[in-house]
Amino acid sequence: MKKTVRSILSMAALMILSVAAIAQTTVKGVVVDGSTNETLPGASIIIPGTATGTVTGLDGTFVFEVPNGTKSLVVSFVGFLNKELTLNGTQDLGTIKLESDAVGLSEISVLASVAIDRQTPVAVSTISPELIAEKLGTQEFPEMLKSTPGVYATKAGGGYGDSRINLRGFESNNIGVMINGVPINGMENGKVYWSNWAGLSDVTRSQQVQRGLGASKVATPAVGGTINILTNSTDAKKGGSFSYGIGNNGMEKQSLTLSTGLLDNGWAVTFSGSRTKGDGWVKSTDYEGWSYFLSVGKQINDAHRLTFTVFGAPQWHNQRYTRGTIEDYKNHKDGSRRNLDYGFKNGERFNTAYNYYHKPQASLNHYWQINEKTTLSTSVYASISEGGGRSTDGKDKYWLRYDNNGKVGSSTRVTADGYLDYDSVIADNAASLSGSRAIITNSVNSHQWYGVLSNLSTELNENLKLSGGVDLRYYIGQHSTKIDDLLGGDYFVDVDNNGASKNINRAANTKLKKGDKIYYDNPGEIMWGGLFSQLEYQKDALSAFVSASVTESQYRRTDHFQYLPGNQKTAWQDFLGYSAKAGANYNLDEKNNVFVNVGYFEKAPFFNSVFLNYANDINPDAENEKVYSAEVGYGFRSNKLSVNINGYYTKWMDKSIATTTTIRNEDWRFNVLGLDALHMGVEMDMKYQITNELSLTGMASMGDWEWISNGTANGVNMDNKDDQTKETLTIYSDGLKVGDAAQTTAALGLDYQILDDLKIGMNYNYYANLYAYFNVADRDNANDLSQAWEMPDYGLFDLNVKYNFMLGSLKATVYGNVQNVFNTEYFSDATDGSAHDWKTSYGFYGFGRTASMRLKIKF
């Protein structure tokens, strides 16, 4: 390889020499994004009709020696329309603005508060669509961010779409996730279920992570950060692409994109679709997912533009839910791919953990250039989802469940081979005189969500811009459990341990069949009204902002099972939250910039913390969570090197946590108050363009995330509503390290353009200081102040290759990826055990080596 490198280098040198032999003219300039003025590193500048050219450095600048008499140059960059410039001898072309190749993207960027380099004072990393295409491979969507600071992303149980991401040690319900500016965090618990968005990577235009409070004007639960995803919109150019990929464990994927381009009458239509299926690396985690995306744009006139986008990704996938101990995995024939949650029912493989979901999201965006200084962007959106997951119920549901540490429980029924023994359950259900004793259910979690997001921006003068808007939402979530399979019985009786009907509006001895609702049926409704405003100042090297938002959320719970008709709805419960942020960026010179931001916000407790014990009882102690955060950063940009360094301090007060504890064989629900956590750390990322062909990326992130107070928990007896006893627990959390995410991460990447058409890349990611997950509310033993189990550090190595070629007259690209090249065995997710060591902790192994290959043809 060294030889090849050398010969290529010398060839390049020869070419430059030969060019030098001819009389030359020097041309220079800086290439920027036309809508944001952000510099574009890596844009190419070519003399039309030749292979002669150069690329912009990391600060967007270029200097190019062209032969005398060169008439023009073409500037191009992925995601932008080509721009041809006429040359007139030696000259400084100054700022060259490229326009996006997607219609309506820049307007969305504003609505989504996409951060701009050297201007927006936040810590930010942006993943380009090119990088996604090259590096994604078999990875889940959130894993694309793993080489950026502060991120810990894993595949969790390993099922399709079951991945998770933590940012600066915070879970997904404290990370704001927005698609095209529309928040998608679950309205009731703030969580993000990536399986709802399984086809998202196919249509992602860019993915930006803003760490800390971020630049978002609307209120988001962003304690850890904001993940800002922009999808494709309508393409400005006509064409399309088809791709076909295969991978390990029977993975197969087809996708297709078609675009009309911007037509003369102002319309543009883009459609994408894909289908993915596979068996899954973990045993019995097969899946099938489809995705569709349609975007219709209409340029009404210069002042009005409309874009309608709808996308969705219906899927089903078998899951792995039960976590096991290391010893059990190691001694099991399936090793780290072991999955306890399946067996054979009537000879066919069947999982007790299974998920199906379809959440189409449609939005109509209107962009109105009212006058030269004022614009109004509005997004009206709706999302109607349907789906759920499998569970087990019945008096003897533990026949089909394990102890929570993955051990076979005293009631668990497994065959000699270690599979769930459905046949014996079916026999016992059939013989039972009181209906099925253990059944398969579906926990249905469907919802409807309608919203309007509108932002008015006006330039008060040359330097001041004022924006403000509204964020209105209505949400209703349906929660119920339905019988899916009676497992050999003729019917099911839905009663508690005392024989009382769980639905008080139904006779206890009602014989229930497949599809009937059991256990619970309680829709939750949320009305949300937010107002936000922001004042931006920009003059020369200084840019600054102040912003504020107020949010009124109202919750209402309806319970069809535990209450009589007429008494099933609660009153609306009001909560007021607000936020205030300010920040400034100062560009010291063309290379160096510094920024600072501070913010404070209070957000309403989640729905489940307000209705404490799964009933219409209002929690009198429901408190707003309070977050204070401050951050400073420094950036360096030169032609060859770009570096970002920043430090953060985030204090989180009155974290809303609830837990269930068994006391004397009855379930008590505890609401914990007074829990504070402090997350601080230093983050660095850099890119070094060693030569035009070779670049190095690096990242290091050191966190110090700790609980800094003890909490108090008040409990209510859920199994006996008449019990007026007060139970109070002390939560001994002060000094405990935050678990479930690596506090130290680092990454190194090397990309090498071997030939014009061939590029290879390798990436190494390292994780350390990783403590097992624990529910802090469970730390109620004064004698046990030990840290959670510290999981072994691990490092993983990925390889990717990209090859461009012509297939007849069509442009084609082959992508190849290998993740975890050395097949390293490592524990990625763990729950802390009673002795806080590897023997008692239980969790999941990360994937071993996986590989995929994809052919993409453009037309």
Place this chain on the structure above:
Amino acid sequence: MKKILYIVSLFALVFASCDPMEDIYKDVDALSNDNNIHSLEYTLTADDYSNIGGDPAKYESFSSSAPATDFLPDFLDGKYPTLDVTSSIKVTYDFYRGGLSYLYDYNDYLEELAAMDAYTLSDTDYDALGYGKYDNFDYNVKIPTVLADFLLNKYPDAVSGKELVVSYNYYNSGVTSVITQFWAFDGSVWAESDKVAPEVPGDVTVYELEDEDYDLMGAPGKYGNFSSSDAPENYLSTFFGVKFPYAAEGDKFLVLYKYYAGGGVTETRAKEYTLTDGVWGEYQSTIAKTDQYLKTANGWLFDPTILYTMVADDYLLLVNYVKSDIGAGYLDSYGTAESYYGANSYYVEFNIKEGNYDASFATWQDAVKAGVKAFLPLKFPNAVAQVDGVDVNYVISFGGYESSMVYYTITFKCSKSGPGSEFEFVEGPTVK
């Protein structure tokens, strides 16, 4: 070019240390392989007895004269030579405990009865004796004299030692019943003999099957008896279940039944049945026993450890002990809990939350330790300190409630055999 080399070597350096699970796997292996420690269960086979030799080989069982502890250590050593110290095996073997002597006596007695002649006074006999009006005797009749004379006439050729079962009708207060007596001839005079049925242990109830009982059982009802084709063991267990549905665990019956022995002879026989685990079973002279053996540095040793889980009554025992010996003031108003050790018989636990045991104990562990130490002599007054030279440990399980119920074990050792047993703390409490 140099830069590339540096970068590549930097990568190589980082990847060199890439087996994160290595240390843990070493520990996992140490747990399961390096130390060959196992907890096994084993049931002796016929071949095993013949390999052991001696009486066990002859009878395919152990007994009190050939105890298992004499043979099993050597046997286990040969069978599991590679198991390491602290391995344990639960061995199930056959134990000959012998027959029931009272049952032998009773069956002998029944045989004697069967061998005896029987005579039932007929109407003609009453007529001849002058009681023909009612064909019975009553309280006016001097039965010993009357019968003695009657038998002398009836059996003029009787030899000394002749025994006879005599039945006659007896009238008393409006009821006529049949009286059966044993009579013996001493060569000159007939007299009622002192023969009685052998004594039956106090906890055994004698029950003689009646005709309706045989009817209930089906086939035996045809002739009112059992036989080789309708063997009693095929019926009796079920019969007892039906006949005595409310019998308590451990109840014993001596059942007397008729058995057709062939050749026109029907005998009366006896068996003992006991209700064990809800099933009526015949007394077996050979039973299965399970003992645990421990591998120690000195080879396999019988493990006499007692595993015991405290139940509500046990906590109450301690509550009452506190009441009488420490101070009634420590009891709650229901008398089911005390706040000295923290025992609570209502919730079946030690309440180990501070304030629920006496402040003189530094920790709840001290309180529970003292509580269990007080409890053991009350519960096991006749405990023994050693079995076959091995100390007897008592591993006591209890519930400890602080904010949730956690189950612990605490280990004591019997330091002095009872009566008046004493116990010494060994270790614990540890979470179960």
